[in-house]
Amino acid sequence: MKLILLYSCFLSIGCVSTHYDRSEKFSFSWKIGDLQSAVEEAEKLAETGVSRDRLLYQLEEGAIKRIQGDLKGSIFSFQKVAEEYDRWFGVHLKSEKRISEEFLSTLGSAEWKPYKSRIYERVMMRYYQALNYLQEGDKGRARAEIFKTRQSIEDSKQIWKKELVIAREQMKKKGVDLDKGLAVPNDPLRNELNRIKNFVPKNFPIFINPAALYLEALYFLRGGSQKDDFEKAAFSLKQLVSIYPDNQWILEDYKLAQSHVSDTEPTTYVFLETGRSPVRLEKRFDLPVMFFSATSRIPYLGISLPSLKFNDQYLKDLQVSSADNSTSFRTEILADFDLIVSQEFEKFYSLELSRAITGAVTKAGLQYITTNSVRGESETLRAVVGVSSGLLAQVTTRADLRSWSTLPKQIRFCKLPTPKDKKLTIQAIGTSFVEEISLKPAQTNLVILRSISSHVRPFVVGQISFDP
Template sequence: MKTFATRLGNYSIKKVLVLFAVLFSSCVSSHYDQTENFLFSWKIGDLKTAAVEAEKLSESGPKKDRLLYKLEEGSTKRLSGDLEGSVRALGEASKEYERWFGVHLEADARVSDQVSSVLGSAEWKPYKSRVYERVMMRMYQALNYLQLEEKGRARAEIFKSRQAIEDARQIWSKELLAAQEEMNRKGINLNRGMNEKDGSSLQREISRIRSMIPPNLPNYLNPAAIYLEALYFLRGGTQREDFEKASFSLRRLAALFPENQWIREDLGEAMSFKIDSRPKTYVFYESGRAPVRVEKRFDLPVVFFATNARIPYLGLALPSLQTTGEILSPLRVGANGLEEPLSTSLLADMDAIIAKEFEKDYPLELSRAIAGSLAKGGLQYLATDAVRDEDDVTRAVVGIGAGLLAQVTTRTDLRAWATLPRRIEVCKLSTPADKKLTLSGGGATFRELVTLNDSTTNLVWVRRISSHTPIRVVGVLSLDP
């Protein structure tokens, strides 16, 4: 005969599992559901409405997604012309990031929690951003400050983008070590599984992601942010060390784009410690939409398992990258004095940049999915084993509850900064005497007239979301010291 304590224990397990099933079933509203209205307005080019929706999300949306919604709010308000609102939102996003990791990774204890915390859907955990997002956040904030003529603050943001990359290397190495140790304890060999070609669907997915990445693209490098940094020091510098900083960045870009004449010209000036005094204009063109994360289900191949592992099968939900929409044709820039319009050249392929980071982080995503699947499988076994002597109805209720719990929590994290571009292109020209540019092309018949500043160096920032939306001149700013 069972004791009262045993009955009470079993009753408690059943009660908790049923309660969890109900609660978790009510919490399955995804990030896509939360952002549907905002993204619809943004995709059709209704930036004013999108900015309002983004602000609503950042103020009243789930707190765990606060950092992400602040990023969306900051970029959308920047496009809609609300620079002060953009500065405020991106500043709050920066504070959220520093709250998690500290200015110099003071919160080391939080680095491995993504591996050790395995129960619950990944989207239920606080969003902490990705490296490419932090670099873009710093770049947009620097542009905001330049447009507001706050050069000192712009300089600080440029240096913070460098720090974001250095922090990322430290965070990644610590997380990978934690993931490998955790998987080794469970009889899973991450390195062998990631690199051995076994023809499985998981290996085909890894190969597909790797095919999106150019072989010469360094980890965490965003050429658009690097070029902005280089131009800030080259065209706005006043000291020898400014030219040295510009030269360092331009050498990296020249290695990536050896055929780009504009980068070669700028590098030559930086190395000579003297710029061409004739006025110049740079046009940066953001187009399209960055890839989105979608969920795919996989069976973990046996190649991952150690020979002594007692795991017959493991089903996983993992993120995948999916490109969005078409690649828009280059922007054409016309001006008096040009025989024919110039076309922008590719500078930053966000598909490749995001895929590079995605592939680098894939072992971490895999380890979290494996740890979560094993933990939930163990919980299901304990729950059903605890009621094996109960009546059929009780066993059915607990079995369904445990199954629901596993189902709603076996979801991958699909959150990402959705309003980033797919490509960033650039062109350089001598500033025309009448200070007028004509923008055209970009996949549609349109013409946009731009009036430049009376500056030695103008920087024009242009954005187009899709072939169905018009271009938007986000800002015309000066890089003069």
């Protein structure tokens, strides 16, 4: 009877709304470009929503407030996120696993765990916070965020390696061979993994965000004056050259950094954040017998895992011209989030799979114990317990579909000599959007725009000067 009550308790918890259900109004407002309604929904969710998701809503809130020009509000939201990072991971992202969290991840849905964010999201939070501080003219705090960006990548690599080793050891104890199971030809799991892998070039560095690298390089190249500033810039630009060996703008900056000499020509960079990053959808898989050892006694097991869907409705390019049209440039790709997200998704797929299998095996065992315990009871009670345990398995066999939805699909950029009249004309290719921007009287300017889709007018986020 205690087991029945326990199942009922879990069933009541499991029948709650999903993340997509709770954020439906927010998502709709964001997609149509209604920033005010979107930020109000994000604030409401961050303050009164389920506590396990509040970090995610604070990320959404900070990103939209930044687009609105509310820098102080954006900084405050991201500061709250940073505090959560410190609470969960410590100074160097050394993740602490809690008993309650492991209990929920094993017996409950993956979305019941507190959301701690993903590696690319942690990098982008630091990236946006650095831009916020630069726009406010606080170069010291911007520098600190830039360094934290690189540190978060390095620490996350170590966490990933350790978690992968632990997951494989746990699976072996349960008689599950992940490598053998994923090696089966034409298996749906294998096909899904290959689909994601195909988006990522084999030579692309692990967990690297080229936009964050370029911001770091520009900070030291355009804002520095000492030899070590140029050396820091050259270090980042060398990595970028390995990713984009044919990009002339990056090559120019790399050569400038190597010369240890400041550029005397006024220069303007334009960054376009366009589209929406991939979303996670749920897929159901039945694990074949290949995953299990001969002694496991589990012929088949049903699990749910996330899958990536790419958003292809986005502004493809900008044309950036001087007011007199004497110079004109198109943007080129800097950071492709379809690629970045796919790489991290593929790297963590074995971890997602091991957690899903662990939870499914545990719940299958509890379901057997529960139904077996009422075998001598009335037919009605046996039916109730059978249905309840089946419903429990259904509502708790869910993938974690949460992610930071206001991140872009791409960050594109161009570089050009600053026009003498300090005026730029920006045209969105394939749309009627045309905007004239007056540049600040600075040696180096960075203009940032955000486009949600080709149907929504782009937003001019702001300008940044890197001058010392």
